[in-house]
Amino acid sequence: MNEIRPVRAKSGTNQEGASAHNRRVMIDALRLNGHLSRADLARATALTKQAVSNIIEELENDGLVASLAAVRKGRGQPSTPYRLVPEGAFAIGLQIDRHVTRTIAVDLIGAVLIRKEVNLPGGGPEEGVDAILALIDETRRELVTTAPEFNDRLVGLGVAMPGPFGIDSATDDPWMMAAWQSFPLLERLSEGTGLDVRLQNDAAAAATAEKMVGAAHGIDHAVCVYLGYGLGAGLILNGELYRGGHGNAGEIGMILSRARVGADDARAPIEHRISIASLCKGLDIDPADPDLYRRIDAAAGSKDRRVTDWIAGAAHELRATIQLLETIFDPQTIILCGGMPPVLANLLIDALHPLLPSIAERRQRSTPRLQLGFTDPWAVAVGAAAEPISRTFDPRFSAILKSRVGGTL
Amino acid sequence: MNEIRPVRAKSGTNQEGASAHNRRVMIDALRLNGHLSRADLARATALTKQAVSNIIEELENDGLVASLAAVRKGRGQPSTPYRLVPEGAFAIGLQIDRHVTRTIAVDLIGAVLIRKEVNLPGGGPEEGVDAILALIDETRRELVTTAPEFNDRLVGLGVAMPGPFGIDSATDDPWMMAAWQSFPLLERLSEGTGLDVRLQNDAAAAATAEKMVGAAHGIDHAVCVYLGYGLGAGLILNGELYRGGHGNAGEIGMILSRARVGADDARAPIEHRISIASLCKGLDIDPADPDLYRRIDAAAGSKDRRVTDWIAGAAHELRATIQLLETIFDPQTIILCGGMPPVLANLLIDALHPLLPSIAERRQRSTPRLQLGFTDPWAVAVGAAAEPISRTFDPRFSAILKSRVGGTL
DNA sequence: GAGTTAAGTCAAGACAATTGACTTATTAAG
DNA sequence: CTTAATAAGTCAATTGTCTTGACTTAACTC
Incomplete structure (x- = not known):
């Protein structure tokens, strides 16, 4: 305590840390695969049968996992699959x-x-x-x-x-x-x-919602483009949400548009064209309108000219943004989500195609370049x-x- | 082996894994802080003195660390700092x-x-x-x-x-x-x-070079913009290089420019304006010219009109790119590097200022928004x-x- | 010189995974 | 029907690594 110089270092770990990790790995494996036997888990996690057995027993006692009926699947003793207990x-x-x-x-x-x-x-x-x-x-x-x-x-x-x-x-x-x-x-x-x-x-x-129960479930590299009042992106990199140096990573709404506003070089954030707020402006609705969702839904369903105009503008801008995100992150997929009526979301998705060429165009894709995620307004709360x-x-x-x-x- | 269904799961770990991590943490701490005593290491890594002592002894036997002269710094037994052994x-x-x-x-x-x-x-x-x-x-x-x-x-x-x-x-x-x-x-x-x-x-x-011996040393969130024949970015996120889903993350050269090429909507990759290749085109030099570096250096030093034009164009495009990267990654800093003559690099850095407003504009910055990294052509090999x-x-x-x-x- | 403080060691203990042999339950083959 | 093969899962002993608490050493302060 003689110097103020801070020592910068990562933390070490011990058996407790290893054990905690192994418990998490079991839960993660069950979440991803639905249900697995102890032997399955041992193979999948590279731990020994015995270690898995102990951990599973512990998790069962903690009320986090439970066994299902034994399954016969060929020679050998039938396996007992385990599942997560939702009430855990x-x-x-x-x-x-x-x-x-x-x-x-x-x-x-x-x-x-x-x-x-x-x-x-x-x-x-x-x-x-x-x-x-x-x-x-x-x-x-x-x-x-x-x-x-x-x-x-x-x-x-x-x-x-x-x-x-x-x-x-x-x-x-x-x-x-x-x-x-x-x-x-x-x-x-x-x-x-x-x-x-x-x-x-x-x-x-x-993005966290998509990762746990949505389109990003089990995907390690995904960009969730969230279209709400504003525009943002949730970055799932290496299976974890990336927050950036100060917690503000993914604020893509503030990217400056490619389109010029006037004759000068001033450019507006793309959020000014890709957001529910901008749609409200176009539709002349107060974003505070308690009936907002229904009104947008109605306008989108009726093919209101102002909606199609907005979609064209938003899609134009968003196509470029998607190409940008693919180029920068090289994700497995991009998920478009947001609290908007499904009609609108589908119109937008349609308008986005064909997507611009990018490094994401590869033959052996297992997931589409762009998918539709949650449009439920409750997804953010989830x-x-x-x-x-x-x-x-x-x-x-x-x-x-x-x-x-x-x-x- | 009865089903083909792959089980997706992360690996578990054991004491060996924990121990390996702790050894790495020691080395990392010494790399970041220059030299530390066993007691320093224990505090910094949250391990016990005893654990650190054992690990350091082991590393010393392996020829990876060595002790320095004991240091008296107040009451108590003098501490013996350890350093990394380069020849390790x-x-x-x-x-x-x-x-x-x-x-x-x-x-x-x-x-x-x-x-x-x-x-x-x-x-x-x-x-x-x-x-x-x-x-x-x-x-x-x-x-x-x-x-x-x-x-x-x-x-x-x-x-x-x-x-x-x-x-x-x-x-x-x-x-x-x-x-x-x-x-x-x-x-x-x-x-x-x-x-x-x-x-x-x-x-x-x-970026790997910048992280080990350059401007990104000890920084957990940095984007290294690399200007070479082409343009790319090395992404340091959470202290590790990010590779993306297919190893191509950071290929920002392929981002489409904001500037239109002709009257139609076709846009060129920004690499066509921000790269040594584009500079060569402007200077009418064959990029294969063995004397390339010196010729660019000479042109940059002589304030050749074609160079200043290129700088203006590249800086214009790059300013927007930097704003973009700051907005998306929220990094602690952006490092501009590449295999170009320092004269050119400095002209470019100057031309980039003032930077565009972004979320990176914050009062309590410890690092500048944009720094110049290695311009040595050997940096990539390093x-x-x-x-x-x-x-x-x-x-x-x-x-x-x-x-x-x-x-x- | 006595007391205080900090670095570092010693030896025993605790914990979690590993190891290898064993038990159990099923299918396949003769 | 019997025997062999295969796989799931358990038992008990072992191992490796960190932790604990007491101790030693070496400095400074009063």
Whole structure:
């Protein structure tokens, strides 16, 4: 403690870390493959039968896995497959959006257990946070009351709200939620609930949802393009969500468009053409309109000229963005998701084809270059709730390491 | 073996994996901090003094670390700092470029030990590979002869060549090295040398070099923009080089430009304006000119109008690209590197400022948004050689896991 | 010179995976 | 029907690596 010079180093690990990893690997394998016997797991994880047996027994005692009926499949003793027990854990997701606030609870396999939606009272975050805490508490109580098997099974609270976070320049973008950005939300929620709380932006949450229960399930390299009020991307790289140096990776809405606005060189963010906000502008709807979803749905269904114009513009811009993302990330697939009516999503997907040539054009593709993901407005909340589940149960480098105590010399 | 259904799962780990990780963590900590005592290491890695002591003793026996003179720094027993022993390991890097082939050897700390350059005999890869194997062997022998302490210390061979790899459409880009792309180079090199061989594209190799001995040293999130014959980016994400789903991540040269070529909507790859190849075109030099570097240097130094034009065009395009990369990756810094004369690099860096506004504009930056990295033409070869060192000694998730034996049911 | 602080070692203990032999349950072959 | 082959899974002993807590050593401070 004589010098202030910080020592930079990664953490080491020990048997506990290894064991924790192995438990996560078992859960991950069951999540990906549905059900596997102990022998299957031993082969798949490169562990010995005995090690797997011990771990599975432990997980069974913890109520995280359960056996199914034995299966005869040829010579040899029949195998006993194991599956995840959905009731083994649950997490709460909180989505704070511009006009609504939602809570949701999902179980170990990502299934939705309960959901609630409120309009926050006017005023700022200071007033809102109490309402949020009440909503979370209500969600928690209600679930445990109706399904007591979930008692003591809550692993965390995930929060999703529009980013970017921690940016100096309070941009004058009317769709940014400046007040919430500067509010110490996580601290207040953590204090108020006693839970481990983590924040993601909308796109990251949508990607987390796609990864656990959607099109990105089991895919290690995917870019989820999230089209909401704004535009973002959730980056799944090496099987984990990538956050960037300051938690703002994937804010692709702020990429400057290729199209010039006027005669000068000023270019607008692509979000100004690819977003529900821009569609609202075109349709002359207030984005705060509580009936927004239905109105867009109607307009899209009726082939309103203003919708087709928007689609043409958005598709033009988005095609280039997809080519860009493919070029930069070389992902296995790109997933288009967002809280929009399926009619609109399908029109957009159609308008995006044919895609621009890119390195993603390869003969032996196992997944399409572009797929449609969730369009359910609740997907972001699901992703928010899926994050604590993933953090608690998925294999990841950081879960192996010992938690740092000191870190400075 | 009754079903073909593959079981997808991550590998488990055991004490061996944990131990291997801890050894790597020690080496990484010493690499980052220069020298640390056992007590420092224990604090920094969250391991116990005893565990660190054992590991360091082992590493010392293996000739990878060595102690320095004891340091008195206040009360208590003086500490004995340890440092990496450069002679503890070396790796060979092979750079196959359009007009030259280079080999290099670097030691454990990334210092260059020996380097060689040849022009491959005409003909295709089939003729070339024998010359390459001879060159590698010569490099290896010469080093071990002049510095016998390196005997038996070779950890691998890293190869760098222009990407992208494994793309169907043999593009008609005259700068692609189609013949080499389809040649089973790695297999042949692996057979011929008996070494573990890995391939990177130029930009990835440059980033690997920056990470081990350059501007990205100790930085976990950085994008290295590599300006060579073509344009690419080496992505350092979470402290590791990101390769993408098919090993082609970061091929940003193929991003389509914002500028239209003609009146129609056709757009050229930005590489057509940001690359040495494009500069050659502008200067009317054959990129194969053996005197290329000097001629560009002269032109840049003399403020040749054609050079300033190129710089203006490249800077315009590159500014947008930098804004794009910052927006997508939210890195701690962007490093511009490439095999160009420093005069040119500095002119380009100057022309890039002021940078476009982006989320990277934050008050408490510890690193500049854009820095100049290596411009040495040998940097790619260094990066190629640094890869086996990094793979062997740096902490990484995959190093903890047991190697898969089966994997299918 | 006594007390304090910090680095580092010693020896025993704990933990989780490994090893190799064994049991059990089924199909295949003669 | 019997025997062999095959595969799942268990038992008990072993191993390797980190942890624990007491101890030693070497400096500084008062």
